[in-house]
Amino acid sequence: MTARARHGRQAGFTLLEIMISLAILFGALGMYLGGISQARTQVDNAKMLSIATNLARLQMVELEAHVRDEGFGLNDDEKDCGDFEDYGYPEKKWSYCWVSEKVELPPAQEMTEAAGATAGEMGAGSGSSASSGGGGLGAMALFGQVDMVKNVLEQSIRRVTLTVTYPMRGAEERKGKLIVVAYFTDPKVVDATIQMGAIKDTGP
Secondary structure: OOHHHHHHHHHOOOHHHHHHHHHHHHHHHHHHHHHHHHHHHHHHHHHHHHHHHHHHHHHHHHHHHHHHHOOOOOOOOEEEEEEOHHHOOOOOOOEEEEEEEEOOOOOHHHHHHHHHHHHHHHHHHHOOHHHHHHHHHHHHHHHHHHHHHHHHHHHHEEEEEEEEEEEOOOOOOOEEEEEEEEEEEOHHHHHHHHHHHHHHHHOO
16 A cells, blocks of 8 residues: 555545534534524514504503593593504504503691601701791691692592503514503693682682
8 A cells, every 4th residue: 555545544534524524513503593593583573662662652642642632530540452553553463551540649647747757857957946846837837738739639640551562573472562651640630629629728
């Protein structure tokens, strides 16, 4: 056997070496394609979330216009659901629900007591008993109408929670949810509640 023949055998690859190389190549290729698919899924879901955000803004604008034009009156909690088919998004995949809830504040007595305690601490810190007494009386006089203020705020402010449901890439049943919370004020209710309080105070 010549030296050239021996060199040719040493430079070649066996079948086992080729199979191992192919296995490594296919494994790396599979990981690469999986990463591309996952990245594409994330990009598509980000686009869906962006669309859902814009639709939520539109729905909030409509709710604000409804409150401004018609108000929500003195009713308690309200709820409504719908879809975005008018904007070109299928009803089964894109939908929304909103809930309007009254804002509950602490009892007026607790708020008044807390204000009086704060005023007392401020007066004690000043080192003057007269100023402390004056501050406490001033605070009590200031918060004497706290019940009316509390009533005005509770009647005129609503906490609106909007939930937008949108499709997500990956599964037919998989859906994402975007939840937005906002506080709306009805100026008409503010005026009406203040007038009712004024009539009650000046009544016989």
